Each structure stands twice: as C-alpha cells, then as structure tokens.
Amino acid sequence: MAPVVHIADIHKIYESGEVPVHAVRGVSLDIHKGEFVALMGASGSGKSTLMNLLGCLDRPTRGTYLLDGIDIDKLDRNELADLRNQKLGFVFQGFNLLARTTALENVELPMLYGRHRRHSSAEVRDRAMHCLDIVGLSDRSDHFPNQLSGGQQQRVAIARGLVNQPHVLLADEPTGNLDSRTSIEVMGVFQKLNEQGITIVMVTHELDIARFCKRNLILRDGVVVRDEPTHDRSIAEEALGLLHQAEAAAKLTHAPAA
Amino acid sequence: MRFTSVIRVALRALRRNTMRSMLTALGIIIGVGAVITMVSIGNGAKAQVEAQVASLGQNIISVFPGSFSSGGMRGGYGSAPTLTPEDADAIMAEVEDVDAVSPEVRDRNQVLANGLNWNTNVNGEGPDYAMIRNWRLVSGAMFTDQDVKSLSKVCVIGKTVVDQLFPNEDPIGQSLRIRNLPFRIIGVLDVKGFSLFGSDQDDVVIIPYTSHMRRVSRRTSISMIQIQASGPEKLDKVKQDIEDLLTQRRKGREPDFTVRTQEEIAAAATQTSKTMTLLLGAIAGVSLVVGGIGIMNIMLVSVTERTREIGIRLAIGAHGRDVLTQFLIEAILLSSFGGIIGVTLGIGASELVSYYNGWPVLVSTSSVVIAVAFSAAVGVFFGFYPARKAAQLDPIDALRYE
Ligand SMILES: Nc1ncnc2c1ncn2[C@@H]1O[C@H](COP(=O)(O)OP(=O)(O)O)[C@@H](O)[C@H]1O
Ligand SMILES: [Mg+2]
Numbered sequence: 001m002a003p004v005v006h007i008a009d010i011h012k013i014y015e016s017g018e019v020p021v022h023a024v025r026g027v028s029l030d031i032h033k034g035e036f037v038a039l040m041g042a043s044g045s046g047k048s049t050l051m052n053l054l055g056c057l058d059r060p061t062r063g064t065y066l067l068d069g070i071d072i073d074k075l076d077r078n079e080l081a082d083l084r085n086q087k088l089g090f091v092f093q094g095f096n097l098l099a100r101t102t103a104l105e106n107v108e109l110p111m112l113y114g115r116h117r118r119h120s121s122a123e124v125r126d127r128a129m130h131c132l133d134i135v136g137l138s139d140r141s142d143h144f145p146n147q148l149s150g151g152q153q154q155r156v157a158i159a160r161g162l163v164n165q166p167h168v169l170l171a172d173e174p175t176g177n178l179d180s181r182t183s184i185e186v187m188g189v190f191q192k193l194n195e196q197g198i199t200i201v202m203v204t205h206e207l208d209i210a211r212f213c214k215r216n217l218i219l220r221d222g223v224v225v226r227d228e229p230t231h232d233r234s235i236a237e238e239a240l241g242l243l244h245q246a247e248a249a250a251k252l253t254h255a256p257a258a
Numbered sequence: 259m260r261f262t263s264v265i266r267v268a269l270r271a272l273r274r275n276t277m278r279s280m281l282t283a284l285g286i287i288i289g290v291g292a293v294i295t296m297v298s299i300g301n302g303a304k305a306q307v308e309a310q311v312a313s314l315g316q317n318i319i320s321v322f323p324g325s326f327s328s329g330g331m332r333g334g335y336g337s338a339p340t341l342t343p344e345d346a347d348a349i350m351a352e353v354e355d356v357d358a359v360s361p362e363v364r365d366r367n368q369v370l371a372n373g374l375n376w377n378t379n380v381n382g383e384g385p386d387y388a389m390i391r392n393w394r395l396v397s398g399a400m401f402t403d404q405d406v407k408s409l410s411k412v413c414v415i416g417k418t419v420v421d422q423l424f425p426n427e428d429p430i431g432q433s434l435r436i437r438n439l440p441f442r443i444i445g446v447l448d449v450k451g452f453s454l455f456g457s458d459q460d461d462v463v464i465i466p467y468t469s470h471m472r473r474v475s476r477r478t479s480i481s482m483i484q485i486q487a488s489g490p491e492k493l494d495k496v497k498q499d500i501e502d503l504l505t506q507r508r509k510g511r512e513p514d515f516t517v518r519t520q521e522e523i524a525a526a527a528t529q530t531s532k533t534m535t536l537l538l539g540a541i542a543g544v545s546l547v548v549g550g551i552g553i554m555n556i557m558l559v560s561v562t563e564r565t566r567e568i569g570i571r572l573a574i575g576a577h578g579r580d581v582l583t584q585f586l587i588e589a590i591l592l593s594s595f596g597g598i599i600g601v602t603l604g605i606g607a608s609e610l611v612s613y614y615n616g617w618p619v620l621v622s623t624s625s626v627v628i629a630v631a632f633s634a635a636v637g638v639f640f641g642f643y644p645a646r647k648a649a650q651l652d653p654i655d656a657l658r659y660e
Binding site: 052055057058077078081082084085086090092096098099100101109110112113114117121160164 | 260262263270274566567569570571572573574575576577578579580653654657
C-alpha cells in the first residue's frame with residue numbers, strides 16, 4: 001500500500017534572518033497508515049520545521065512531499081488549507097485552544113471550515129461530542145479552557161485534531177507542557193487512537209515518552225540519523241498502574257480499592 | 259463558515275471587550291446621532307418653508323414691479339413703482355387660463371378701534387384675494403366687486419388684529435379707523451401663520467385696493483399682482499403670456515416688471531434650507547468618519563491581539579476569506595450597532611430640540627435608512643483593511659506569535 005506520507009530529499013532553508021538557516025537538510029521518509037512515529041532530537045535540530053512541512057503549514061525549499069499521493073507543491077494557499085482541514089489533525093505543545101470558547105465549540109472548530117461547513121449544526125455537535133467522548137471529556141463539554149487542567153486542555157485539542165477524521169495526526173511536543181502523569185495519560189489517548197488505526201507523528205525530546213510510540217526517528221542538525229522500531233515499548237495503562245502504586249506507597253493518593 | 263456561526267463568533271468577540279466595543283461604537287453613535295439630528299433640523303426648516311409656500315395658494319403667479327435678476331426676489335421689491343391696476347385688468351381680460359387676479363397694495367399703518375391702537379399691515383386687495391390665497395374666513399365675508407368699484411370703507415381682518423383690538427368681543431359689524439377713516443369690519447380671516455419671510459400673515463387688515471389707493475395711501479401704482487392659473491400645467495404658458503402682454507403694454511420700454519410662478523418662489527425660498535441641511539449633514543458626516551477611524555483603530559488592535567487565534571483558524575483549514583469575513587462582520591456589527599443606537603439618540607435629540615427650541619424638526623425615514631446604511635458602510639470601509647491584514651497572515655507566524 002502507498003505510504004500516507006512520502007517525502008524525498010526535503011530541504012528547508014530559512015532566509016528571513018541575516019544568515020540563511022538550513023534547518024532541514026535532505027530528509028527522506030515514508031510513513032504508512034497505522035504507524036505511530038516519535039520524532040526526537042536536540043533543541044534546534046529541526047523537528048518543528050519538519051513537522052510544519054509535514055503539516056502543510058510551510059513549504060519545503062527543495063524536495064517532494066506527497067501526502068496521500070497528492071503533491072503539495074502544486075497546491076495554492078486555499079487548497080493547502082483544505083488539505084490540512086481534511087487530511088491532517090494538529091496537536092500543539094501550548095494546546096492552542098480558543099479562549100472563552102467552550103471545549104465543545106473548540107472541537108467543532110475544524111468542522112466550520114472546508115467541505116464540512118455544510119453540515120447541520122446538530123451533526124457538527126454530535127461529531128464533536130463523540131470526539132470528546134473518545135478522549136474521555138464528554139462531561140466537560142461546556143467548560144472553558146481556563147476551567148480545565150493542562151492534561152484536559154490537551155485532550156480537548158486532541159479531540160479537535162480528530163474531529164475531521166484525519167489521515168495523520170501531527171503533534172509537536174504534545175506533552176511538553178504537562179507533568180509526567182498527565183503526559184502518560186495523553187500518550188494513553190494516543191495509543192488508543194493508534195490502535196483504532198489512526199496514523200500519528202509526534203515530536204518529543206523525552207526518551208520515555210518516545211517509548212510509547214512504535215517507531216523512533218532521531219534528527220540531528222536537520223538530518224535523520226537514526227530510524228528504528230521502538231525497543232521495549234511502554235503501554236500507557238501499565239505505566240499508569242505502576243505510577244499509581246508508587247504514589248499510593250508514598251501516600252500521595254488512596255490505595256486502589258482492593 | 260456558516261453565516262450564523264460567523265455572527266455568533268463576532269458577537270462573542272465584541273462581548274469579550276464590552277467596554278472597548280461600547281467606546282468604539284460611541285464614535286459611530288455620536289456621528290449617526292449628529293447626522294440624524296442635523297438633517298432633521300434641516301428637513302424641518304425645509305418642510306416649514308414648503309408649507310408656507312403651499313399657503314401662498316395654488317397655481318399662483320405673482321407679478322412684481324421692477325426688473326431684477328432671478329433669485330434676488332426681494333431685491334428691488336416695489337422699487338420701480340410702475341405696476342398699475344390696469345395691468346391687472348388687462349391680464350384678467352386677455353390672458354387665457356387665468357381664474358382670478360388680485361392687485362395688491364401694501365402699507366403699514368396705525369389702526370385704532372375700541373380705544374386701542376395697533377400698528378399693522380394694511381393691504382389693499384381685490385375681491386378674489388381670499389380665494390386665490392386659499393384663505394378661509396371664520397366669520398363674515400370678503401368684500402365684493404361692488405365694494406372695489408365704489409371705494410367702500412370696509413375691511414376683513416386677521417386673527418392677530420382681532421386679538422389686539424377686539425380681545426373679548428365679536429369684531430363683525432364694528433369699525434376701526436385707518437388714517438382717521440372708519441372702516442367697517444365685514445369678515446374675519448382664518449389663522450394662516452407665518453409667511454416665507456417670517457412675517458405674521460394674520461397681522462393684517464385687508465381693504466379694497468381702490469379704497470387703499472385713493473383714501474389711505476394715495477398711490478397710483480400697486481405693489482404686486484396675484485394671479486391664479488386654472489391648473490398647474492398651465493403655469494408656464496400663463497406666465498409667458500403675462501410677460502408678453504405686459505411687455506406689449508409697455509410699448510418698447512425696458513421691461514419694468516418681474517413674473518414669478520409659485521414654484522420659482524418656492525425654489526428660491528427652499529434653497530437656503532436645502533443648503534443648510536447639506537451643510538449640517540456634512541459636518542455631522544465628518545464625525546461619522548471620525549467614528550469609522552475609531553473602528554479601524556480598534557479592529558487593528560483586535561487583529562494583533564488575536565493573531566494566535568487567527569493562526570489556529572488558518573492551521574485548521576480556514577481560508578483567508580473566512581478570516582476576512584469574520585473580522586469584517588465584526589466591524590460591521592460594531593458600526594451598525596452604533597448606527598442603530600445613534601438613530602435612536604438622534605431622534606430623541608431632535609424631539610428635544612423641537613420641544614425646547616420650538617424649531618420645526620422632521621425625522622425622515624430616508625435619513626434614518628441612509629444613516630444606518632452609511633454606518634454599516636463605514637464598518638465595511640474601515641474594517642476592510644484590518645480584516646485583510648488578518649486574512650493575509652501566515653499560519654506559522656501567527657501560531658508562533660506571543
Ligand atoms: N522562522 C524561522 N526563521 C529562521 N530560522 C528559524 C525559523 N524557525 C526555526 N529556525 C531555525 O531552524 C532551526 C531548527 O529549528 P526548529 O525546527 O524549531 O528546531 P526544534 O523544533 O528541533 O527545536 C533552528 O536553528 C532555528 O533557529
Ligand atoms: Mg520545536
């Protein structure tokens with residue numbers, strides 16, 4: 001089967017500053033449906049730049065990118081927007097939810113644009129509710145972002161990323177602003193989604209977070225220096241169980257009821 | 259994006275900064291309020307003038323002595339004393355489609371009656387004068403042709419004269435003295451109000467023009483001829499015929515008369531109030547533009563503040579057009595909201611002006627519609643630049659914006 005993401009010898013050079021910055025220097029990569037990829041690397045190694053390219057938010061300086069067989073290079077600004085709307089879901093480090101807008105309305109947002117705009121408001125509502133349900137937040141649908149914890153906000157953001165049934169979910173340091181426990185919870189959500197067949201590419205610089213993924217890519221100075229399946233993969237449910245026991249032992253929480 | 263959600267999003271954004279939205283709208287509120295008030299005052303003045311023009315009578319043509327350029331209607335009024343009662347008779351006799359003619363002699367005199375005295379207009383007119391002016395009598399009757407022929411000492415008086423000289427009694431049958439001559443009162447005129455030139459038309463004693471010329475003023479010429487044509491479509495033709503006739507009667511001398519139709523008089527009289535309306539409206543319009551600049555200013559601030567939100571929307575699939583519409587609708591809502599409040603305020607202010615100053619004020623539907631439409635247009639015009647700025651943002655730059 002053809003890969004969902006196919007990039008060949010892709011480059012990105014930022015020309016904006018005094019000196020051009022060659023942030024991505026010839027990356028070639030295929031990602032197939034159902035993969036769960038962790039993109040790792042030191043700060044400044046080009047992870048975000050590569051993610052922006054994958055997310056069609058930015059265009060490569062050189063090289064080809066086929067998303068679902070579509071050549072990005074041939075699309076204009078609006079067609080790229082439609083492509084992002086239909087085929088991609090985004091999760092950001094800083095959540096990027098609209099303030100003073102309920103969780104439900106935040107999740108509805110992608111359906112207000114693109115080809116979904118013709119859906120009835122009841123349909124939009126139902127689909128958003130369904131996605132909030134997937135991330136376990138259907139009981140918080142009418143909460144505003146400032147009434148939610150960081151982990152909950154990120155789950156709302158994930159629900160928003162899912163709502164248009166994307167081919168690939170892209171997440172740039174989704175656990176970067178979260179404590180370790182909530183990070184594992186979020187990774188649990190990702191694993192669950194991945195089991196349902198959703199392709200996920202995420203950036204992280206934490207090794208133990210990367211171990212929840214299936215494939216690890218390491219980037220250094222804009223080049224992929226390692227690409228291998230995850231050894232000794234972590235499962236979020238187990239990790240949470242262990243964490244809970246450890247916390248109980250330290251009297252941080254109640255012991256699990258018998 | 260669906261239209262209803264666009265409106266909802268825009269309203270929410272405006273509510274988020276209620277105070278700021280109010281202050282921004284205030285510029286438009288003041289602008290629209292000023293436009294409505296000023297135009298209402300101007301329209302009121304115009305309507306009053308038009309009512310006064312209508313009170314001249316219907317299908318009226320006036321002949322003034324002296325030749326003067328158009329527009330300077332009062333310039334040489336009575337300055338060339340050459341119009342005679344014979345001119346009036348000739349018009350009645352020879353011009354077609356003339357229903358009635360009344361020569362007019364004007365004067366001011368001290369009038370005595372009842373041990374009281376009053377300085378008033380004493381006008382000499384023909385018997386058809388009341389009919390030409392569409393002026394009803396509340397009691398008694400107008401004098402007749404016979405009275406004119408016999409230089410009768412009879413008169414018809416206006417309401418103001420009644421109030422001044424006969425405050426508590428019926429004036430009919432009583433007499434008043436003009437230049438020591440007794441005139442019997444045979445009719446009382448209905449209230450007519452103020453004239454185009456601000457004089458009290460009810461402050462008048464009307465006597466036969468012959469009596470006026472022979473007994474009171476001792477003049478040989480008349481001040482004016484009032485003519486009633488048989489229909490509005492006849493006015494121009496009758497006017498032309500009158501001019502031809504009078505020119506012919508003057509046998510080659512320079513024309514020393516001016517003929518004006520009611521419409522021409524009206525046009526000259528309403529010109530001032532039209533200019534005033536325009537001027538007041540223009541001044542008020544400037545404040546509306548200033549209000550618009552306020553909107554532009556706030557929308558620019560809003561675009562900067564919400565750069566991240568714009569970035570999110572663009573990343574998630576909004577087209578530039580969607581973002582443009584969103585901010586444009588916001589600006590239009592803001593300005594239309596201001597426009598509607600401004601209209602309400604403007605109507606209120608107009609009522610107050612008319613209540614306290616007694617000025618005639620007329621709030622016209624068209625000025626309200628235009629003001630609201632114009633304020634929405636201000637929103638579009640001044641909202642467009644900020645909205646386009648938002649729409650052209652680069653999604654990554656916008657997302658990275660702190
Ligand atoms: N918009 C930009 N303009 C210029 N240089 C940039 C821009 N974005 C990133 N860079 C540079 O590109 C390199 C890679 O950055 P980035 O992709 O953000 O790294 P990472 O996400 O791995 O920390 C860095 O050296 C950074 O300074
Ligand atoms: Mg980064």
